[in-house]
Amino acid sequence: MPANLTDGVVMRYADLRPGSPADAVPVLLLHGFGTNFEMNWKTAGWPQELESRGLRAIGPDLRGHGGSDKPTHGDAYLPERFSQDLVGLLDELGADRVDVVGYSMGSRLGWDLALRAPERVRRLVLGGFGPTDAFAGTDLNSLGEGGTPFDEVFRTVSALPGNDAAALAACARGQAARPFRPDPAPEGIPFLLVAGARDTLAVGAEQLARDRGGSHVEVPGRDHVNAVSSRTFRQAVVDFLVRR
């Protein structure tokens, strides 16, 4: 891996250790584009869910998001930069191996992490994610001005308090520069795709699971925004993580 990370990016994260820890690997929670750990996971009930199972949760605000630094050049947001951050964070925390649970962009990044650092990932959950091009038809130089689904997402998240539109635009360009490829899949790492039945960004998830040997769970009646907090979603993920 090229070691050309030149920007010392400060990352904010939560490290939530349960009162009565189970004999299990920690769970690394990776939020989606334009959100942060708090919005994507905490308010959706995940810390309580994991705590109740004795699981430690590690929840970073990814670069460009939340309380972490927000560089504004696209190169700072290539998937490999995020993977470097995450490996660095796991090193810092002394976490040799984790289960990765991503949502949306966080799933894309979890896949990248599992490919680049397979020894650090035991199991992988891709939430709210499918092998479609999220940026299809979108003009990456005038984000939020067009009428594509991603333009709409961009308009919504860039208006959220604490977000930096320039950093998010750079992040979108960095992600778009490395389109998702289903092949190769991370070798030897079991993975689960889980998404709302009405999640248009997760189209093709079932096929991806079938083609690449993963599991797939659909959450009835839910869309991209409201699947992550559903009990069905949380139980599917935790069952996948704790099974022997």
Place this chain on the structure above:
Amino acid sequence: MAEETITFTLPDLGEGLVEATVLEWEVEAGDDIARNDPLVEVETTKSAVIIPSPHDGRVVELHAGPDEVVRVGAPLVTFAVAAAEGPRAGIVGTVPEEESRPRRRVRLTPPSE
């Protein structure tokens, strides 16, 4: 032990939101629940969230079903809880206190190889 009932109203969810839609209850009437256990999943125009229980107690009544819209301040659920010793100032629900959690920042340095 003596019990009293407390009705918990939909808390202020911030950002000027005035209402939320019930997606799914995590409990039924009659269930025992501990403080901070998942209570109900609601959706606003911004996101979907889990509201944790503000009390230890027993669920007596749910005031709104799935897909119903609840205004901030309107009754959400009534609990039976162990009666407090001595007089109480009031019996209206309160917003659960923000639990403290470790939040740290770490400077990640480039890999050396």
